[in-house]
Amino acid sequence: MSFLGRSAGLIPEISSPPVVGGTEDVVTEETAVRPGNGAAPAVTPLVREGDLVAAGAAVACLRHAPDVCFVAPVAGRVARLSLLPGRRLSEIVLFREASGDVERHDTADAGTAAGLRRLMQGAGIWPWLRRRPFGGMPAHNEVPAAIAVMAADTRPLAPDPATALEGREEAFLRGVAALETLTDGPVLIFSAEGARIPDTGRGAGRIRRLICGARHPQGSAGIRIHQAFPAGLEAPVWDIHAEDVAAFGTLLETGVLPMLRLVRIGGPALREGRLLRTHPGADLRQLTRRIVAPGQHVVLAGSVLDGRPAQWLGPRDRQVSVLPREGAARKPHWLIAALSRSAIAPAIPSAGLDQAFGGALPALPFIRALAAGDDETAMKLGLLSLLEEDVALADYVLSEEGQITAQLRAMLDRIQSEFAP
Amino acid sequence: MSRGLWNRETVALVLIASLMPLALFWVWIEGIGALARFGLALLVAAGWHLAFMLLRAQPPSLSVLTTALAIGMLAPEELGVFRMVLGISFGVVMGELVFGGWGRNVVHPSTVALSFLGFGFPAFAWPVFEAPVAWAAVPALLIGVAFGVMPAGVVLSAALVGAGAAAAGMLPEPALLAGGVVLALLVADPVTSPATMLGRWIGGAFFALLLVFFAAGWTGAAPVQIAVAAALLASLAAPLFDEIAIALWVALRRRRHGRT
Structure with missing residues (x-):
C-alpha cells in the first residue's frame, strides 16, 4: 500500500518549552492506584483505609481472577478507597510514608511459564500489558499469539525509550527472554532506526528486532502490530513498553519491581x-x-x-x-449550531489523511467503514489491531474532536459482544 | 484538545486556491462573458445548496465555487439561460446534494451537469481553450498536488500516460489541452477519484487511455466533449478500482499473515 515506507507519517507540531534540569526521581506525596483506560474491573480490596502498605504490595485483586493484583507503586498509608457500583475499582489513594517497606516477591518458580505468569500477576506487571483486539488488560489465562515490545514512541513530545533503557540493558534482555516463555509466537521488538536498544543477537529464536520510522504513527503499537503480526479474534497480540520489560527483568533478578x-x-x-x-x-x-x-x-x-x-x-x-484551557466558547449562531448538530461533515481525502495511518492501511476506505458502521470491511482493513491511540492522529488531522476515536471504540465494543469467544 | 485543520471546508478552500491560475487566465482571456457564465452557474448551484440547507439541514460547502467554475468553463456555449439552469440544477441536485453534499457524492456534480448538457443539447458548440488557459492547468495541478488536496497518483499517472500518448502521436494537441483542463477541474477532485494508492494510479491512467481512445475513434466530437465523457466514465469506474485495490491488498495480507 505504501511505497513511502519508513518516511510515511506526520510530525504534528506541538509547541513546548525546552526541558530544564536533569532527570531526577520524583515520588509524589499522594498516589492513586487506578485501573487503565476502559471499563473499570470488579475487584476485591485487600487493604482498608488507614492501613500501611509497602511499595509493590498488592492493594486489590480482580474479583474473578484473584491472581491478578493491583499493587501500591510507593509505600504509603491508604487514604481513600473508592469503588464504583458493582465493586468496580475507581481509585485507591495513598499518602506517601517515607519510612515504608518494599515488598520482595518470591522469584523461585519464575522458571516455569505458570510461575512466571503468577509472578507477573502478583507483582503488578499485568496492568502494564495491553491486549489487542479490543484493548485492556489481558485475561489471567490468555496465551498471546505474539508480544510486541515497544522501544519506539513517535507521539509528539514523547520521551525517548532508548534513554529510559540506558544502563538497564541486561535487565531488558532478561525481561525479553522471560516474555518469550509466555507465548508460542514471536516476540517483536520495535525500535527507531539507530536507537541504542540492547542487541538480542541476530536470529535469536523467536525474538525479532524490527525498525520503524521517526514520524507518527510509525511508533504506534497498533500500526506496527498491524504491519508485522496482525491481531485477530483468535490471535491476541500483547504489547508492553520496553522500559516496563526492563523493570520486569529487574524483578526477576532481585524480586523487587522498580516503579520509576x-x-x-x-x-x-x-x-x-x-x-x-x-x-x-x-x-x-x-x-x-x-x-x-x-x-x-x-x-x-x-x-x-x-x-x-x-x-x-x-x-x-x-x-x-x-x-x-480554552475559555467557554461563544454560543454559535443558531443556524450554524443547528447545521452542525444535524450533520457530521464527511472526511475528505487529502495527503494528510493518507499519512495519518502511516501508509499502513487504505485510510479513506477505513474511515468510511468506521463512519458507516461496516464492521466486516473495517475488520478486513485491520480494525482488530488498532486502538484509540492509533487513530488519534487521524482525528487530529481531520480536525474532529475525538469522533473517529469514538466510532472506533463503539465498533470494537460491538464486535466484542457479537464475535468474540 | 488540540486540532489539525484538514476538515471539509479547508480542503475546499485549498482546492479553490489551487484552481486560481486556471480561473484567472480564463477570465483574462475570455473577458466579461466568462464572468457571466461563472456567475450564473454559481447563482444556480448556491441556490440549490441553500434550498437543501433549509429543507434538509444539510450544511452548504464552499466546494460550490469549484463546481461553478468547472461548469462555467466547460459547458457548451450559447445555450441560453433556461437550458443552463436546467443542466446545472440536474448536476448539482442529482450529482451531489441528494447524496448528502460534498464528500458523500459518487460523481462530480459538474461532470453530471456537463454530460447532461452535452448529451441533451448536442447542437451547441463546446468551448475551445486558448493555449494560455489550457497551460494554466499545469500550475493548478502542481499546487493541488503540493498541498495534498489533489490525489498525486491520479494526476501523475494521467500526466504520464497522456504525455506518452502525445509523444507517440496518438493524442492530438487539442484533445491533450482539453484533457489537462478537465483533469484539473473534474478528474483530480479528491472525493470522486479513487481513494487507494493503486486505485489512483489505475484511475488516472484509465482517464488518459479513454481520452486517447475517444480521440482516435469518436469522429466529430469536440475535444472538451471527449474529455468530459472520459471524466464521467473514469469517475464511475473509481469505486471499481478501489474495490480491486482493496481486494488485492487483503489477499496479499492473507497470504502473508494468514489473516487481515
Whole structure:
C-alpha cells in the first residue's frame, strides 16, 4: 500500500518549552492506584483505609481472577478507597510514608511459564500489558499469539525509550527472554532506526528486532502490530513498553519491581518542560506545580493527541501534557449550531489523511467503514489491531474532536459482544 | 484538545486556491462573458445548496465555487439561460446534494451537469481553450498536488500516460489541452477519484487511455466533449478500482499473515 515506507507519517507540531534540569526521581506525596483506560474491573480490596502498605504490595485483586493484583507503586498509608457500583475499582489513594517497606516477591518458580505468569500477576506487571483486539488488560489465562515490545514512541513530545533503557540493558534482555516463555509466537521488538536498544543477537529464536520510522504513527503499537503480526479474534497480540520489560527483568533478578519510569512533561501551557522519573499513579498536580504558565490550563495524562484530563498518571502513561484551557466558547449562531448538530461533515481525502495511518492501511476506505458502521470491511482493513491511540492522529488531522476515536471504540465494543469467544 | 485543520471546508478552500491560475487566465482571456457564465452557474448551484440547507439541514460547502467554475468553463456555449439552469440544477441536485453534499457524492456534480448538457443539447458548440488557459492547468495541478488536496497518483499517472500518448502521436494537441483542463477541474477532485494508492494510479491512467481512445475513434466530437465523457466514465469506474485495490491488498495480507 505504501511505497513511502519508513518516511510515511506526520510530525504534528506541538509547541513546548525546552526541558530544564536533569532527570531526577520524583515520588509524589499522594498516589492513586487506578485501573487503565476502559471499563473499570470488579475487584476485591485487600487493604482498608488507614492501613500501611509497602511499595509493590498488592492493594486489590480482580474479583474473578484473584491472581491478578493491583499493587501500591510507593509505600504509603491508604487514604481513600473508592469503588464504583458493582465493586468496580475507581481509585485507591495513598499518602506517601517515607519510612515504608518494599515488598520482595518470591522469584523461585519464575522458571516455569505458570510461575512466571503468577509472578507477573502478583507483582503488578499485568496492568502494564495491553491486549489487542479490543484493548485492556489481558485475561489471567490468555496465551498471546505474539508480544510486541515497544522501544519506539513517535507521539509528539514523547520521551525517548532508548534513554529510559540506558544502563538497564541486561535487565531488558532478561525481561525479553522471560516474555518469550509466555507465548508460542514471536516476540517483536520495535525500535527507531539507530536507537541504542540492547542487541538480542541476530536470529535469536523467536525474538525479532524490527525498525520503524521517526514520524507518527510509525511508533504506534497498533500500526506496527498491524504491519508485522496482525491481531485477530483468535490471535491476541500483547504489547508492553520496553522500559516496563526492563523493570520486569529487574524483578526477576532481585524480586523487587522498580516503579520509576521516564516521564516527559510538555505542552504549550508550561513555563519550562521536565523530564523526570516517577511512578504510575503519580499526582499530576504536584508534578506540574511551579512550572505551569499563568492562566487557566488543563493537565492531560498522555500525549496531546490521545491524552485525557486526569489527576493521576495512568499505568501505561509516559507523558504529561499541559494545555491552555480554552475559555467557554461563544454560543454559535443558531443556524450554524443547528447545521452542525444535524450533520457530521464527511472526511475528505487529502495527503494528510493518507499519512495519518502511516501508509499502513487504505485510510479513506477505513474511515468510511468506521463512519458507516461496516464492521466486516473495517475488520478486513485491520480494525482488530488498532486502538484509540492509533487513530488519534487521524482525528487530529481531520480536525474532529475525538469522533473517529469514538466510532472506533463503539465498533470494537460491538464486535466484542457479537464475535468474540 | 488540540486540532489539525484538514476538515471539509479547508480542503475546499485549498482546492479553490489551487484552481486560481486556471480561473484567472480564463477570465483574462475570455473577458466579461466568462464572468457571466461563472456567475450564473454559481447563482444556480448556491441556490440549490441553500434550498437543501433549509429543507434538509444539510450544511452548504464552499466546494460550490469549484463546481461553478468547472461548469462555467466547460459547458457548451450559447445555450441560453433556461437550458443552463436546467443542466446545472440536474448536476448539482442529482450529482451531489441528494447524496448528502460534498464528500458523500459518487460523481462530480459538474461532470453530471456537463454530460447532461452535452448529451441533451448536442447542437451547441463546446468551448475551445486558448493555449494560455489550457497551460494554466499545469500550475493548478502542481499546487493541488503540493498541498495534498489533489490525489498525486491520479494526476501523475494521467500526466504520464497522456504525455506518452502525445509523444507517440496518438493524442492530438487539442484533445491533450482539453484533457489537462478537465483533469484539473473534474478528474483530480479528491472525493470522486479513487481513494487507494493503486486505485489512483489505475484511475488516472484509465482517464488518459479513454481520452486517447475517444480521440482516435469518436469522429466529430469536440475535444472538451471527449474529455468530459472520459471524466464521467473514469469517475464511475473509481469505486471499481478501489474495490480491486482493496481486494488485492487483503489477499496479499492473507497470504502473508494468514489473516487481515
